[in-house]
Amino acid sequence: MAKIIDVAKRAGVSIATVSRVTNRQGNVKKSTEQKVLEAIKELNYIPNFPARYLKTKRTLTIGMVVPDITNPFFPIVFRGAESVVKQEDYTIILCNTFEDEYEEMRYLSILEAKKVDGILLIKAPPRSGNEQYMQKLNNLPVPIVYVDRLPKLQDIPAVVADNIGGGYAATTHLIKLGHRNIAIITVQYPLSVHRERLQGYVKALREHNIPINRFYIKQGASTIEEGTSLGHSLINMKDRPTAIFVTNYKMTIGLMRALEMAGLQCPEDISIVGYDDFEWENVFHPRLTVVAQPARQMGQTAAQLLIKILRDGVDSLPNKRVILSSELKIRESCGIYRQNKLGKP
Template identity: 30%
Template sequence: MATLAQIAQLAGVTTATVSNVLRGRGKVGEDTKQRVMALAEELGYRPNLNARALVEGRPLTLALVVSSIANPFYPEFALAAEQAARKQGYFLIVCNTNDDPELEKAYLDQVGGSLAHGVLVMNADFVEQQVLLAAEKRGTPVVLCMWERPEQPPALPSIAVDFYRAGEIAAEHLLALGHRQIGAVVGSERNGNHIWRYRGFADAVARAGVTDLAQHTVFGHDTIEAGHDAARTLLSAAQRPTAIFVSNDLPAIGVLQTAADMGLRVPSDVSVIGITDINLAHQIRPSLSTVAVPTQEAAEMAVNLLLSLIKGAPGDGARPMLATSKPRLVARDSTGPAPQTP
C-alpha cells in the first residue's frame, strides 16, 4: 500500500502538501493537485483513518448506504449493524439515497474515506457497482450487504443471502396447502433485485405442474401502495388466484389490505405469503406468513467483514463473498388450505 511519503517523492513535493491535497486543505496549485491525485489513484493510496481519528479525537465511524429509509427493513438492518459496529468500538452513520444513483455517488465521494472508515451498501446493482469499485480503488473499503445471487459473486466483498431458495420455500408451503391457482407480486421491475426470489418461486411451482404463473404475475415496486395495485389486478381477474406470493413483506401487507377492502377473507378465500419477516409481519392482522431471511446475522457478518478489510485484509485482490444461513419458513395466519372447488 502506498504511503504519503512515496506519493510525495514521486510528485516532487512535501508530505504536508500531499496531505493537504488529499484532505482538501491549504492552498495548493492546480497542477500540483492534479499530479498528487493522479499518483494517489494510480498507487491505490488508502489513508490510515484509524490513526487520523486518534490524532484528531474523532470517533471511529462506518457508513451504511440504503435505498429508502422509509422501507422498515432498512431501519431493522441498520439497528443490527449499529449494534455490531458499537461492539467493535465504531459508530454507524446511515445515508439514505432515495434510489438516486447520483446521491449514492455523492455519499461515497464525501463520506467514504473522509467521515467513514468503510462503507456498507444495500441493494447495489451492476451499474452502481462501477461507482463502488471506483470508491474502493480510491482506498475506501466497501462491502455489499444482502447480495441476492450467491452463485454469481460480485466484484466486491459481499454478504450473500440465498433469496432464490427463499422463493422456493414460499412455493413449497403454498403447494403443500393444495394451492394450484397461484399469482405473484414482484416488488421490482422484471430485471430488478427481486427477480431471483421470483425465479426460485416460479421454478418450484413449475416443477409441481403449475404452468400459468407468468400470466398471473405483476411486477412493480417494493411498497405497500404497489401491493395494493397489484392485488386489485390479480383479485379482480376472472380466474382469481387462491394464493398470492409476494417477493417482499411490505407489498404483501398491501395485498392483505386490498383483499380485505374487496371483502375477501384471508386465508379462507386467498392465502398470502411474503419474504423477509420484518417486524410488521407478526404485528398486523392477520399476521403474515413469510420466509424469514437472517437479517441480524447478515448485518453482523457485513460489519465484521468490513472491519477486517479496514484493519488490513490481505492485499491479493481477493473479493470475499460470505453466505448467511438459509432462509426459513414462518407460517402464520395469512396462509391456509386451498378453498374447495364446488
C-alpha cells in the same frame, strides 16, 4: 479543550509519553503513567480523532449507505452492524440514498473524503447509462462490503439473504397445501433481491410441473398502493389465483387492503405468503405466514466481514460471499386448497 501538550505540562512529561500512555504501548514507568493518567482525568482530556488520523490513517468511523432508513428492514440491519462495530470502537455515518444511485455516488465520495475506514453498502438500484460507475465503485480506495443487494460483479465481499431459497420455500409451501394457481407480486427494480425471489418461485413451480402463467406474475413499484392495485388485478382475473406470494412488506399491506375491499377472507378464500417479519406485523388479521429475512444477522455478519478486512486485508476472507438463509414462518394466512370452494369461478 485540553490538548496533549496541556496534559504533558501538567504531568511534567513530554507529549510523547502522554501519547504512549493513551495508546498503552508500554515502556512507561508505573509512576509516570499514574501522573499522566491523573493529568488526563483532571483536564478531562480526550485525544482529538481527526488529528490522530493524520498519523494513524484510521478514523474509527465506517460509513453505511442505505436506500431508505424508514423501511423497517434497514434499521434492523443497521443495529446489527452497529452492535458489532461498537465493540471495536467504531462509529457509523449513516447515509440515506432514497433509492437513488446518484445520491449514492455523492455520499460515497463524501465518505471517501471523510476517510471512513470502510463502507457497508446497500446499493440503490442501478441507473441505466451509469454502468461505468460500478467500475469506479470497485476501485474505491476504501473497502466496501455489499449488503442485501448484490451487484453483478463477482468476487466482491457481500452478505446477502438467500432470496431464491426464500421464494422457493414460500411457493413450495403453497404447493404442498394443494395450490396450483399461485400468483406472485414482486418489485420490478433491477435488483438481484427481487429477481431471485421470483426465480425461487419459478423454480418451485417447475419442480412440481406446474405451468407458469405469466399473467400471474405481477411486478410494480414497492408501494402500498401498487400492492393494492396489483392485488385487484389478480383478484379480478377470470381464473383468479388461489394463493399469492408477495415479496415485499409494503405491497403485502396493499394486498391485504385489496382483499378486504374485495370482501375476500384470508385464508378461507385466498392464501397469502408475505415477506419480512416485523414485530408490528402481528396486527394483521390473520397473522401472516411470511418469509423472514435474517436482517439483524446480515448487519452483524457484514460488519464482521468488514472488520476482518480492515484488520487482515480482503484476501484474508475464506469466502467473500456470505449467503444467510431466510426462514419461512408458518402462521395463519395460508389454507388448504379446496376444489369446491375455490378454483375456477
